[in-house]
Amino acid sequence: xxxxxxxxxxxxxxxxxxxxxxxxxxxxxxxxxxxxxxxxxxxxxxxxxxxxxxxxxxxxxxxxxxxxxxxxxxxxxxxxxxxxxxxxxxxxxxxxxxxxxxxxxxxxxxxxxxxxxxxxxxxxxxxxxxxxxxxxxxxxxxxxxxxxxxxxxxxxxxxxxxxxxx
Numbered sequence: 205x206x207x208x209x210x211x212x213x214x215x216x217x218x219x220x221x222x223x224x225x226x227x228x229x230x231x232x233x234x235x236x237x238x239x240x241x242x243x244x245x246x247x248x249x250x251x252x253x254x255x256x257x258x259x260x261x262x263x264x265x266x267x268x269x270x271x272x273x274x275x276x277x278x279x280x281x282x283x284x285x286x287x288x289x290x291x292x293x294x295x296x297x298x299x300x301x302x303x304x305x306x307x308x309x310x311x312x313x314x315x316x317x318x319x320x321x322x323x324x325x326x327x328x329x330x331x332x333x334x335x336x337x338x339x340x341x342x343x344x345x346x347x348x349x350x351x352x353x354x355x356x357x358x359x360x361x362x363x364x365x366x367x368x369x370x
Contacts, residue, residue: 215283227266240297243272249289
């Protein structure tokens with residue numbers, strides 16, 4: 205879940221925020237060596253809508269997740285008639301599979317996954333948002349943290365080890 209700092213009406217800012225969150229979901233999937241097929245999206249603002257879509261291939265790419273999210277927005281006609289105010293966003297993946305059990309598709313590029321892992325390593329070493337997709341260059345740099353309730357186990361452990369114990 206991500207709550208925007210203010211009610212957002214600008215479609216470009218909303219799309220860039222969605223893209224950034226999709227990249228974050230992809231990064232978290234890569235951390236736990238999983239890929240997913242079902243993308244869930246929930247938007248809340250002037251109106252609230254949610255849904256799930258299952259795509260044909262397993263993915264942990266933020267670009268692929270964002271493509272599915274854009275299908276939701278088109279289907280829901282979210283930005284038509286200037287009624288697309290957003291305050292809260294929820295994006296998740298389900299129908300998960302361990303990377304080691306996935307079979308490679310005939311037209312799939314195996315180097316794309318390797319590039320994503322290298323980008324993750326660079327961002328871990330030099331700070332989040334060091335390397336981003338061009339579309340996200342002007343996007344707000346989101347700082348998502350687990351909220352303790354259904355937060356990511358990996359991030360909770362990282363936070364726990366970074367807090368000095370007295």
